Amino acid sequence: MVSELTAKDGLVWSDYDEALPEELAQFARESELEAADAEFVVQNHQRPEVAWREKYVLILIHVPVFDKQVRITKGVPLYVIVGEKKVWTVHQEPIVSLEKLMRDYQEVPDKFEEYTSDGAMGLALHLTGAMYAGAFKKLERLAKHIDIAEDAIFSGNERKMVEEVAVLRRDVMDFRKVIRPQINLFTDPPQHALLVVGLRSQWRRLHGQTNKLWEVLESLYESVNDLSQTNESLLQHKVNELLRLLTYYSIFSIPVLMLLQAVNPFAPNNSLMVLIIFWTMLFLLVVILVFILLRFKRKKVL
Numbered sequence: 001m002v003s004e005l006t007a008k009d010g011l012v013w014s015d016y017d018e019a020l021p022e023e024l025a026q027f028a029r030e031s032e033l034e035a036a037d038a039e040f041v042v043q044n045h046q047r048p049e050v051a052w053r054e055k056y057v058l059i060l061i062h063v064p065v066f067d068k069q070v071r072i073t074k075g076v077p078l079y080v081i082v083g084e085k086k087v088w089t090v091h092q093e094p095i096v097s098l099e100k101l102m103r104d105y106q107e108v109p110d111k112f113e114e115y116t117s118d119g120a121m122g123l124a125l126h127l128t129g130a131m132y133a134g135a136f137k138k139l140e141r142l143a144k145h146i147d148i149a150e151d152a153i154f155s156g157n158e159r160k161m162v163e164e165v166a167v168l169r170r171d172v173m174d175f176r177k178v179i180r181p182q183i184n185l186f187t188d189p190p191q192h193a194l195l196v197v198g199l200r201s202q203w204r205r206l207h208g209q210t211n212k213l214w215e216v217l218e219s220l221y222e223s224v225n226d227l228s229q230t231n232e233s234l235l236q237h238k239v240n241e242l243l244r245l246l247t248y249y250s251i252f253s254i255p256v257l258m259l260l261q262a263v264n265p266f267a268p269n270n271s272l273m274v275l276i277i278f279w280t281m282l283f284l285l286v287v288i289l290v291f292i293l294l295r296f297k298r299k300k301v302l
Helices: 021-031 035-043 096-107 109-116 119-153 158-182 197-261 272-298
Strands: 002-006 012-017 049-052 057-067 072-082 086-091
Touching: 002 096, 012 021, 012 096, 021 035, 021 086, 035 057, 057 096, 057 119, 057 158, 072 119, 072 158, 086 119, 096 109, 096 119, 109 119, 119 158, 119 197, 158 197, 197 272
Parallel strands: 012 086
Antiparallel strands: 002 012, 049 057, 057 072, 072 086
16 A cells, blocks of 8 residues: 655645565655565565665664564564655554654645655654654653563562463563664764755754663663562462472371271271271361462462
8 A cells, every 4th residue: 555745836746655576666766776676675584784775775674563463573674765855654563653753744735745845865864763662652651561570560460460470571571682783883974965954953862862762771781680580489489388398298298197097987886985086187288288279379479
């Protein structure tokens, strides 16, 4: 699907969302991409990169997208091609934050005019920065989930939180895999006609965004690892306590059961005292075992 917006000065933003082969062919003709770059865009399995060409600039970033169904964070490739009077964005999977930008600009044209005032490169840098801003929001939500898991662990829910902490840890690791190749993507650029002097600060700001994302991710990675170790320690402590009590119970119960085994409670010549002792000891063993199990059930170990 192709969506398009045109500013008053003639600058155009075309978004190719899960484009068909004929639409991609049209895009390649309009953008006048070199053959190698056209193949680069179509393959859709490339590392983040910035390519400076005489007539255009090709920027490939990976946008972190969270799949709620399988609870996995993955990087969706977003190609941003900047021409003299046009910006193309190409992606083969939905990017909610980019779709929202398109809708916002359609509903409020003045906002689109504001971001096109610095030309095609200015709009491209704004779109790229908006994708990284969306990543910060995802990290904020992830940090809140980590805080919720921490509260649950110290409320005695260690066993229930084992899987949740593992999922959070995987989310942070997946996020790191997406951002790591982009840390140095926006270092000092070369001189280019499309990147005027006033936009170089915006370019460096993108470099600052990626580095800030990485710093936040490193902090979350340390937090979730520490949380995982704490959860395992608390759970192991409770399990060890249960095993210790069961061991004490076994030391006491095994000799008693061996003595009781020698008594046949259904023998006709048993005295009343023998029967009382037999059933009392058996009852006590059962009560003690049930008490131990109920205690650790309340502690949420079982």
